[in-house]
Amino acid sequence: MSDDRVVIVGASVSGLTVAETAREEGHTGEIVLVGDETRIPYDRPPLSKQLLSGEWEAERLTLRDQAALDGLGLDLRLGTRARSADAEARTVTLDDGSVLDYGTLVIATGVVPNRLPDGHGLRGVHVLHDIEDALRLREALRSAQRLVVVGAGFLGAEVAAVARKLGLTVTLVDPLPQPLVGALGETVGAMLADVHREHGVDVRCGVAVRALVGDGGAVCGVALDDGTQVPADTVLVAVGSRPAVQWLEGSGVPLGRRGADGCDGVLCDGRGMALPGVYAVGDVAAWWDARAGRRHRVEHRLTAAEQARIVGRGLVRPTAQVEPPVPFFWSDQYDLKLQVFGLPAPSHDFHLLSGSLAERRFVAAYAADGVVQAVVGCNMARQLRSWRPAVASATPVGEVLRTAVSA
Amino acid sequence: MKIEIDEEKCCGAGQCVMAAPEVFDQREEDGLVLVLDAAPPQSQYEAVRQAAKLCPTAVIRVAEDD
Numbered sequence: 154m155s156d157d158r159v160v161i162v163g164a165s166v167s168g169l170t171v172a173e174t175a176r177e178e179g180h181t182g183e184i185v186l187v188g189d190e191t192r193i194p195y196d197r198p199p200l201s202k203q204l205l206s207g208e209w210e211a212e213r214l215t216l217r218d219q220a221a222l223d224g225l226g227l228d229l230r231l232g233t234r235a236r237s238a239d240a241e242a243r244t245v246t247l248d249d250g251s252v253l254d255y256g257t258l259v260i261a262t263g264v265v266p267n268r269l270p271d272g273h274g275l276r277g278v279h280v281l282h283d284i285e286d287a288l289r290l291r292e293a294l295r296s297a298q299r300l301v302v303v304g305a306g307f308l309g310a311e312v313a314a315v316a317r318k319l320g321l322t323v324t325l326v327d328p329l330p331q332p333l334v335g336a337l338g339e340t341v342g343a344m345l346a347d348v349h350r351e352h353g354v355d356v357r358c359g360v361a362v363r364a365l366v367g368d369g370g371a372v373c374g375v376a377l378d379d380g381t382q383v384p385a386d387t388v389l390v391a392v393g394s395r396p397a398v399q400w401l402e403g404s405g406v407p408l409g410r411r412g413a414d415g416c417d418g419v420l421c422d423g424r425g426m427a428l429p430g431v432y433a434v435g436d437v438a439a440w441w442d443a444r445a446g447r448r449h450r451v452e453h454r455l456t457a458a459e460q461a462r463i464v465g466r467g468l469v470r471p472t473a474q475v476e477p478p479v480p481f482f483w484s485d486q487y488d489l490k491l492q493v494f495g496l497p498a499p500s501h502d503f504h505l506l507s508g509s510l511a512e513r514r515f516v517a518a519y520a521a522d523g524v525v526q527a528v529v530g531c532n533m534a535r536q537l538r539s540w541r542p543a544v545a546s547a548t549p550v551g552e553v554l555r556t557a558v559s560a
Numbered sequence: 561m562k563i564e565i566d567e568e569k570c571c572g573a574g575q576c577v578m579a580a581p582e583v584f585d586q587r588e589e590d591g592l593v594l595v596l597d598a599a600p601p602q603s604q605y606e607a608v609r610q611a612a613k614l615c616p617t618a619v620i621r622v623a624e625d626d
Contacts, residue, residue, distance in 0.1 A: 196617070198571070213569075216618070455573060455616045481616075483571050490572060490590060534572035534591015541578075 156256045157182040159468060160245050162235045163261030163397075164188025166196060167435030167457040169216055171259050174465025176225050184227050185253060187245075190283060191232040193222060198454050200287040201311040202485050206318060207291060211284055235262070240405030240428055257468060260406070260419050260433040261461070264394035264452060269303070272365025277372040278388045281308060290389065294319055297387040301375045303362050305332035307484050309391035310345065313354050314486040323354045324383045326375065328361040337493075337529060338519065340503045344510045344531075345486070352487055357383070396437040396450065406431055409439050409448070418450045424475055425464045432467075434460040442477050444547055445526075451496065453482035479545050489513060492537050495527030495544040504550055506540065506557040508533055516540060520550035561605055562623040563598045575614040580607035593619060 159175065161168045164186050172184050188194065195214040203209040222229065234248040238258065245253045266280040273280075277297075279290045290312075294300070300316045302309045305327035313325045329335060331342025332349060346356050357377065365388060366374040374382045396418040398408050406427050407420040414420065419433035423441040427433050435457035439448040451457075459478035466472065483492045501519035506528070508515035516537050519527040525548050530537030543553050563583070572591030576584040583604050585594040600608055612620040 198617075455575075458614075458616060481573055481575075483573065492572060492591070530591075532590070534574065535586040535588050537591070538574040538577065538586065541574075 158253070158255050159184045159257045159259065160253050160255040161186045161259040161261055162238075162245060162400075163259075163263055163435070163437070164190070164194050164229070164231065165261065165263055165435070165457075166194070166216060166454060167263075167461040168259065168261035169194045170458050170461030171261065171432075171434060171465040171468075172225055172227055173217075174462045175468045178466050178469035180469045182256075184225075185230060185255075186227045187230045187233050187235055187247065189232070189234040190285075192284060193217070193219065193231070195284055196454070197283075198483075200284060201281060201308050202315070204284070204287050205281075205291050205294070205312065206315045211288065214284065235400050237400055238404040238406065240431055243430065256430065258431045259464060260401070260427070260431070260437055261435050262397040262400070262437050264436045265397045266390075266394045267392045269362065269365065269390055269392065272367065272372070272388075273390070275365060275367040275372040275388075276370055277386055278365060278390065280390050281312065282394070290387075293387050294321065297321055299383075299385045300324070300387045300389065301326060301383050301385040302389045302391060303327075303375065304389075304391035304393065305329070305356075305358060306336065306391060306393065307333065307482075309389065310349070310486055311484060312389050312391065313349060314352065317352050317354055318487075321387075324357060324375075324385070325349060325354050326357045326360065326362055326377065326383070328359065328378075330359045332356065332358060334358075334499055337491075337497055338499045338501060338503055340510070341491075341517070341529060341531075344513070348487060348489060348513070355383075394436075394452070398437060406433075414439075415447060416449050420448060423477060424467055424472070425460055432464045434464050440477075444477050445496075449496070451480050453480055455481045476545075479541060488532075490532055490534060492530045492534055493527060494537065494541045495519070495525075497527040497529055501526055502550070504554060506553065507536055507560070518543065518550055518553050523550055524548070525550050525553055561600060561602075561608065561625055563595055563600070563608060564621040564623065565593055565595055566619050566621070567592055569617045570619045571617050573616050575616065576611035576620060579611035579614050580604060583608055584611060 194216045266282045301324045334342035361378040363376040416439045418439035425432045436452045497519040504518045506516045514532045525543045528540040570592045
């Protein structure tokens with residue numbers, strides 16, 4: 154038995170950060186880090202930004218160089234997938250058939266991209282999840298002329314912006330009325346629709362995709378629900394993702410169902426514990442959020458690292474209470490830098506705190522039940538930060554507005 | 561201790577400013593990192609190490625004294 158062996162499944166930022174933090178905190182026992190990709194751990198936000206545009210090469214995304222990785226003294230198993238787990242027996246089975254006993258299991262398998270029901274077998278149809286996807290899409294964009302992006306979330310909107318910079322004809326399609334409306338609401342969504350149109354994107358929001366249309370095995374267009382067909386030689390399907398938990402079915406690890414539990418993913422307490430000795434971090438994990446009074450998954454880079462530090466520390470020095478991390482994320486589109494503290498929702502009330510949408514320079518508060526849930530900044534990063542405490546301490550929006558007026 | 565930054569990678573999260581406000585700030589116009597003191601006093605070492613660790617895009621490199 155290996156009672157103190159830590160097995161971390163998933164070698165992206167959250168898995169790696171758990172290992173690194175545990176070492177920093179003095180964990181000297183065995184740590185196995187299992188990752189299904191063959192590359193050493195890399196950072197994902199640039200995939201749809203600097204890597205796709207060609208500004209950066211793949212090496213620049215490496216999270217830690219080989220020497221730093223070696224220094225952690227990990228049993229690093231790249232190119233290896235966990236096939237199943239057994240929480241009772243405390244084992245993980247890998248796809249090479251080997252079975253690992255664990256004292257602690259950390260689940261950090263992230264998400265898998267959703268796909269359309271049909272059409273992904275056509276040449277020219279892409280998803281963007283890992284670095285190989287991003288490099289394939291980058292290569293395709295070099296010779297492509299007409300790109301249709303299906304899904305106007307962060308990923309789709311960022312790729313549309315990059316493709317316009319590269320000079321392609323770009324159509325952005327989404328069944329919702331504005332780009333990013335699910336993440337940032339109608340007001341900012343409408344502004345972003347304008348921004349994309351000004352940059353030459355054909356924004357088709359409020360219309361669903363009926364089918365990807367092929368000709369001789371290659372995609373040639375996208376048929377929409379309004380009866381129109383948009384010609385395309387390249388299509389990116391960016392319609393969200395779901396937690397990579399299939400390998401945990403039947404393991405005894407609690408998994409959420411969207412309807413019944415309000416969220417999917419690995420159900421955890423406020424310190425990332427799913428079961429005694431089993432933790433989950435990053436995109437796959439639905440932590441209890443005491444501030445919000447519910448569990449939810451956060452698919453953002455910084456939250457992944459923050460959760461990983463909490464769990465990594467907890468492996469060495471169990472702590473009673475942790476402050477729920479305030480989510481932070483950002484998006485680059487054209488010359489806009491959008492930044493967010495907290496989790497805005499379309500149902501939130503929108504309150505401008507500073508600047509103006511017309512100038513594309515503002516800070517806004519998102520409130521529910523009169524309490525600040527999130528602050529969103531556009532090209533005002535420095536001021537935005539000063540509002541972060543309002544999210545962390547769930548400040549009444551009236552108080553924030555009074556401060557904004559007097560500022 | 562010497563601080564080096566790779567400004568091009570900065571996403572303007574401001575984590576460094578929260579960790580070490582005497583050493584880091586953000587530029588008004590784009591929110592990118594500003595190093596106020598590239599050779600900070602010893603009293604700031606721990607805060608600077610924390611800032612480097614918290615940076616979501618690993619912009620901050622800390623060269624420790626030998």
